[in-house]
Amino acid sequence: QSALTQPASVSGSPGQSITISCTGTTSDFSSYNCVSWFQQHPGKAPKLMIYDVSNRPSGISDRFSGSKSGNTASLTISGLQAEDEADYYCNSYTRSTAPHYVFGTGTKVTVL
């Protein structure tokens, strides 16, 4: 199972919006809504930011939003803030004959 493809880095100035893409290659990725996004600060555990493509867990700012079109999912951060500087990973779950999870390659977000 190949990792999902993300850009290595994305940057933006405070207040701007940025979008991180996550591209899968399987029909399961494009057909189902099992895509989630995680934020990871250095030395910390990952934190769930988006689940089921576009849903935010309780306590997550509405500046974070998710979407999916075809085989590409996206995470958008609007009103970029200094604390948003972190690594971001997408993740998908495949309900095939060999169910499994796969993470994206990860994107470093830099706030300029």
Add this chain to the structure above:
Amino acid sequence: EVQLVQSGAEVKKPGESLKISCKDSGYSLSNHWIGWVRQIPGKGLEWMGTIYLAGSDIMYSPSVQGQVTISVDKSVSTAYLHWSSLKASDTAMYFCASAVHGNCYFDHWGQGTLVTVSS
């Protein structure tokens, strides 16, 4: 509230065995899956496998199948990741994470266990 607490950092030699743990200190995780995720220093997240705490279902990533064993002790709401013979390439941070049965995302994470394998 689910709160996953992992065992402490380990330093081992190649060829040694090791079992690390992940315990829910909140309430029973009987209706949850526990996944293990590896992160080599400076690298990305890699899913290793997931076990259903209320049953015996286990999923392994092909990249670790046969290299590790995932198990659970339901009586103490604890999941384990076990190596019978460590390699230097097993040096990494290992996270556990939980997913409610029926969901397809990990919503709670442990703090991580750093495993260092060096001669």
